[in-house]
Amino acid sequence: MTRRLLLGFLAVCATPSPANAEILDVIVDILVDGGNDYNWEKVALPGSVCGNGSQYKFFVRRTPSPNLLFFFEGGGACWDFDTCSGRAGLLGAANPNGIPDDYMTRFTAKYVSPIVNGADPGLPLRSRTDLPTKDWNIVYMPYCTGDVHIGNRAATYVDQTGQEPPLQWTHAGFNNTRAAANFAASQLRSVDKLLVTGFSAGGTATTSAYFFVRSAVNPRRGYLLNDSGPAYPAPNADFNSRPLHEQIRASWNLDSVFSALPANGFDPNDFGSVNRAVALAFPDDRLAYTAYTRDFNYSRFSYERFLDPDDQETILSFWHEDQDNLVELFDQLPNMSYFIPHHRPINDSHCSTIITFIGSHACQRMEKKRHWWEYFEWPPGQTFKCYSELVPMETFLHRFIDQDQRIRINEPANNFNNEDPGMQIVAPLINGALGG
Numbered sequence: 001m002t003r004r005l006l007l008g009f010l011a012v013c014a015t016p017s018p019a020n021a022e023i024l025d026v027i028v029d030i031l032v033d034g035g036n037d038y039n040w041e042k043v044a045l046p047g048s049v050c051g052n053g054s055q056y057k058f059f060v061r062r063t064p065s066p067n068l069l070f071f072f073e074g075g076g077a078c079w080d081f082d083t084c085s086g087r088a089g090l091l092g093a094a095n096p097n098g099i100p101d102d103y104m105t106r107f108t109a110k111y112v113s114p115i116v117n118g119a120d121p122g123l124p125l126r127s128r129t130d131l132p133t134k135d136w137n138i139v140y141m142p143y144c145t146g147d148v149h150i151g152n153r154a155a156t157y158v159d160q161t162g163q164e165p166p167l168q169w170t171h172a173g174f175n176n177t178r179a180a181a182n183f184a185a186s187q188l189r190s191v192d193k194l195l196v197t198g199f200s201a202g203g204t205a206t207t208s209a210y211f212f213v214r215s216a217v218n219p220r221r222g223y224l225l226n227d228s229g230p231a232y233p234a235p236n237a238d239f240n241s242r243p244l245h246e247q248i249r250a251s252w253n254l255d256s257v258f259s260a261l262p263a264n265g266f267d268p269n270d271f272g273s274v275n276r277a278v279a280l281a282f283p284d285d286r287l288a289y290t291a292y293t294r295d296f297n298y299s300r301f302s303y304e305r306f307l308d309p310d311d312q313e314t315i316l317s318f319w320h321e322d323q324d325n326l327v328e329l330f331d332q333l334p335n336m337s338y339f340i341p342h343h344r345p346i347n348d349s350h351c352s353t354i355i356t357f358i359g360s361h362a363c364q365r366m367e368k369k370r371h372w373w374e375y376f377e378w379p380p381g382q383t384f385k386c387y388s389e390l391v392p393m394e395t396f397l398h399r400f401i402d403q404d405q406r407i408r409i410n411e412p413a414n415n416f417n418n419e420d421p422g423m424q425i426v427a428p429l430i431n432g433a434l435g436g
Contacts, residue, residue: 036117040104040140043183048176050144051084051169054098056176059109060187061138068137068184068191070213071116072177072198072205073108074229074351077301078146079251081157084169091300093146094201103142112354115197115225116140120357120394129394132401133195139184141177141202148229149173149198149205151252171252177209181216194219195401199351200298203229203291210278211261214285222285223401224278227353228298230291232322233272233329240318243306245271272326279333288337288400289330290352290393293320293411297350327410335406339396342366342411345418345427352393358426359417360393362409366416384416 040059048056075094078084083092103109114120118134145151151171158166194217198206203226214222234242248254249271258268266277279287291298296312299319304310307318323340330336343349344359352360363386369375374385391409399405417423 035111035121038104038138042101042104043180045179045183048179049170049172050095050098051078051093051146051171052096052098052144053168053170054144056144056172057099057101057103058142058176058180059104059138059140060184061140062187063135063137065136066190066192067133068139068188068194068217068219069116069133070139070141070181070184070194070196070217071113072141072149072196072202072209073112073143074198074200074202075143076146077148077201077248078169079247081159081164081167084146084155084157085159085164085167093143095142095144096146099142099144104140109140109142113199114355114357115195115353115397131394132397136195137188139180141180141198141205143201145171145173145176147171147173147248147252148201148208149177150208150254150257152256153251153253155251173205173252174209174257177205178212178216181213185216185218188217191217191219193221193223193401195223195225197223197225197227197353198229199227199354200229203227203351204231205229207231207278207289208257208274210287211281214282221404222282224285224287225353225397225400226289228291228295228351230289230298230323230326231272231274232302233270233275233325234322235267235270235272239325240307240322241272241302244302247306272329275326275329275336276333279335283335285335286337286400286404286406287333287335288339288407289326290339290341290396291323292341292343292349292352293323293413294343294349295319296348330408337400337405337407338410339391339393339407340410341417342414343417345423357393359420359423361390362396362411363390363416364388364409364411366411366414379421381421382416382419384414384419386416 038061042057043060044055044057050056076092078093082088086096115133118131120129150173152174153171155169156166157169196206196210196213206226210224232241234245261277262281265280267273294316299315303315303318330338339362341362365388366386369383369385
């Protein structure tokens with residue numbers, strides 16, 4: 001219970017307010033065996049820019065390891081004045097004012113990803129849990145272009161209220177990504193394992209840019225882990241994600257990017273086919289997707305502006321339908337894994353590999369308890385039970401990366417996390433600090 005309360009409190013720090021940031025930093029430094037104090041190297045390559053035209057910077061950690069983690073940061077997306085300028089808030093794009101030189105000392109970069117930090121955080125009465133990425137070399141890609149790291153267009157966005165002058169915005173994610181991948185290849189000439197991963201918008205980049213990063217680095221073995229940034233199949237207007245795909249196709253000039261993908265498996269009329277193209281291009285690599293079935297964050301980006309009605313349950317029904325189509329595609333690809341928990345009442349069930357792995361478990365046979373005596377089992381009030389293996393996220397990562405296993409878990413609907421007594425305390429702390 002102690003670790004759940006404290007980690008739940010700390011999870012709000014992914015986007016801390018100025019008022020509580022210093023206090024939270026002190027608490028973390030004293031109580032948490034987590035985060036990172038890496039000796040980051042700032043890299044600012046000529047021609048790489050953020051959306052506002054400022055210099056793009058990414059950061060590198062060098063170690064003796066033969067392995068490389070290429071990490072895409074998340075943080076929304078943009079295709080108009082409100083979302084690119086920062087006016088839209090959480091439903092816009094991250095870092096509209098660029099990347100400061102001290103970015104990696106700030107809370108998001110330091111604590112947001114256990115995969116970057118090589119461990120799920122440790123707390124009083126609970127040990128730090130090492131992950132397969134411990135001590136790996138890292139390329140950390142901050143996010144400031146609003147185009148899931150793959151845009152290729154200079155745009156002018158007009159303020160529809162007339163209050164501000166037009167916004168000149170550079171969707172330069174693709175150029176930045178390729179430049180960083182080529183830099184990594186020049187510095188690490190013999191990579192054993194390459195893991196390309198990211199969360200939310202960074203998850204989308206993981207799938208969409210994997211071909212380019214993997215081709216540049218040319219590792220002995222490649223791994224892709226997309227956390228909550230799905231490229232859903234949408235071959236025609238009958239598919240829910242089609243309007244979003246048409247919007248970003250134009251706003252980010254994606255045809256110029258995806259035209260460089262291998263023709264085998266990729267259909268230019270269906271952005272979701274990038275999953276098949278990547279799987280076929282690298283049949284010996286391990287590829288995986290993870291997200292919650294009730295993710296009410298990325299699903300809002302995907303449908304809220306495009307489909308009616310836009311109430312929560314309808315939005316989630318669109319998401320579930322698209323996710324089922326994605327799983328059907330994955331089942332046709334022998335090198336594709338998926339790890340899909342149902343729900344976590346934190347951050348609208350968005351992202352399963354950030355901050356903490358509490359509640360980031362999945363069970364293929366999560367069901368209502370079958371027998372009356374099972375209702376007396378610990379914890380009290382829990383009416384659901386896993387009748388197969390309850391697989392924690394750290395176990396999934398170990399099997400996926402260290403053991404090269406294919407894992408396929410698509411958890412059925414349940415309230416297991418909602419009924420967990422610790423989660424009932426953690427979730428209000430986190431969600432209250434996040435403003436909802």
